Each structure stands twice: as structure tokens, then as C-alpha cells.
Amino acid sequence: MAKTATIERYPATGTELDTRAQLLAAASEMLIERGSLNVSLIDMAKKSGLAPGLIGYYFGSKNGLFFTLLEEVLGKSIGDLDHLVKMPLPAKDKIRIHVSGIVNTYFRYPYTNRLTHYLIGEERGGWDRKVAEKFTKPLADAQAAILKQGIEEGTFKPVDPMLFYYNVVGACDHLFFARSSLVNSFGIDCVTEEIKRDYINHLNETTLAGLLVR
């Protein structure tokens, strides 16, 4: 919790760490409020009560700030994934924990996928490669290790880890992508705790049904 907690709760006491954390907290809050990435440096600075120039100083650019925010939000989950792979649990339990983890992260920080999608499209500045290195590849590697374990246990059918990656991540992602699609197509205001839980159950059931040897 330590890392993500700094985003939300770091007290403003004027040290360098606090300034950086305040800017990240302001960015995080504005992205949640707006439900889009249309947030200017000026707006984020205003929200944090700090000078806009500090964003350049600490993060280099708006993309730098966005990437750092992703690191704060996803960094711990990616680290946890590494532990999960090594835990003495059956592969099917690891898949459940993994799918729940992705959905819970999106639920808590609903801008995660929009931000990832955006930076993946930013070839200039190499943000696409940085996102792949820091997030996509470790995630895909962890999944591949769990799938391998399941096949070796004899519980999983052979499956292409790349196809599995796009299937599972795409599915986890899509519910949180567009609030307007929920409202306009299904008459639902937002993803509640209950819908989130139902979605986790639905995805786990589908994913495991596709994997398990009958």
C-alpha cells in the first residue's frame, strides 16, 4: 500500500518528496473527476496549489507525469504479480487472484487503462517502449509462467500465452473504459462495488472454463 498511498494521502509539508507527491495526487484526482485525459498542466498545477513549472522540473513533461503516475498506481501490482507466480498455490487459484487484481486496480484508478492506451500510442519519446518494459511485458511473463505451471500440473490445456494476454487484459479493461457506454447502452451510471464483484466472478468463470482440462 505504501506507494499508492502517497498519491492520495501524502501531507503537504513542503519537502521535495511532498511537492512531487502533491503533483501526482492532483493529477490522479483530476483524471478521476474528468473521466478523460483532457487535463492541462495548468489545471493540474492549479489543483495542487503549486507552480506549473514544477511539473516540468519533476517529470520533464505531461507524458512524464502520466508515466510516473502509472508507475505509482501499477508498480505495486506488478511487484505482487512476481510474488504470486512464486507462491505455492495451484495455477487455477493464481489465475483467479490475478484476474481479480487487474479488475480491482482498474476499479480503484479508473484512468489506468486510458492512460496506458494513450502512452502505448506515443512512439515519440519512447513512451510506448517504456510502458511495454515496465507493465505489459512483466504482466505477460507472469501469465506465461502461471499457464506453464497449470499445463505441467495437468490442470490446464495448452494455450498461446500471447492470445491469452490480449483476451484477459482486454476483457478486464473494457468495463472501465467508457462510463458513457455504460450510461448510454445499459442505463448504468457507474461501475459499483457489486458490478465489479460480479464482473470478477464472470471473468474468472469464463477464463478458467477456457483453460481447465475437463
Add this chain to the structure above:
Amino acid sequence: MAKTATIERYPATGTELDTRAQLLAAASEMLIERGSLNVSLIDMAKKSGLAPGLIGYYFGSKNGLFFTLLEEVLGKSIGDLDHLVKMPLPAKDKIRIHVSGIVNTYFRYPYTNRLTHYLIGEERGGWDRKVAEKFTKPLADAQAAILKQGIEEGTFKPVDPMLFYYNVVGACDHLFFARSSLVNSFGIDCVTEEIKRDYINHLNETTLAGLLVR
């Protein structure tokens, strides 16, 4: 085929229909070439060999052009879906045809999902509602009808159509979202015909495994 074919092949003979089709064809080609939505009205006009002002005249705005392009690309698929629902086939065959249809559309027009995501986020101008009305809702309704048929046949387990929608559409969508993620995370240059076919098989297997009563 008639509708989408106009995008690619309409000959330039100077009539009103041709001008409109030429602008759409130029937009479609540029979106494929660039792999992003960073395409200006000036660029698209230049590509078509026509005056930029004509885009405003025919489509009102860049968003208007984008929405019309989506209508051309997805309109026929949405119409086909309506026929599919009414066909005298078992529900499980309809699911297969439906999943293949979505993936094939994304494969042929790789900007479809990026464009949909973008317009779903455009509340100003009501593009989010228009996308829901024209594409999301008809798709979700067709899926709900097929799921209902499968449950009535006794072949499908009960499933929440909304959760199913986000699961299946998100999964179909994600492989085509970011070419850079394929390159940087899996060392693959682009989605080939073979990868597309494997992905369709993978998704159909997973989706049906989650639905079928054992």
C-alpha cells in the same frame, strides 16, 4: 459489401457522392497508415486531392467525418447481426459467427476500435450517445438475444448480457489496439492473417467454454 466498398474503390468522377466517398477513403487510408488518430483535416484533404473546406461541408467537423467513417465500416456488420439473430441456427454457432465477425472487422479496419473509443469519450457534441445508439446498443441487443436463445435451448448457462458484452468486445478489441504493444512486448510486427485466425479460434473456445452447459 457495397457500403464499405465505396470507401476503398469509389472512382473519382467529380459527382457529389464521389467527393464524399473520396474524403472518406482518404481518411480511412491515412488512419491505417498512421496507426493513430493524429490526422489533421488538412492532411486528409491533401490526401484526397480536395479542398479542406469540403470536409466541413460534407461532415460538419472532424468528429462528423470520423463518425461517418465508422458508419460505413460498421454499418453493414451491425445490419448482418440482425440477420444472424433471426437465422435458424443453434445459439453456439451464432456466437462463433459473431465473434469471428467482430475480429474480422477489426482486422480489416484496424482503426475501428481506436475511433470508437475516441468518440465514446466525446460527450460534447453528443458523439458518445450517437456511438451507443448506432453501434454499442444494437450489438449488445443482438448478443442478449443469442444468449437468451441458448438458455432457452438448454445449451447455455444463464449469464448477465452486460458482463458478457464487455468481456467479449474487450477481448476482441485488445489485440488490435496497439501495434506497439505487439512489437515491444511480444516481438511481433503486426497481426497477420494467421494470428487473426488463431485469435478467433482462441476466443471462440474460451467464450463457448464459459457459456456451454456441460
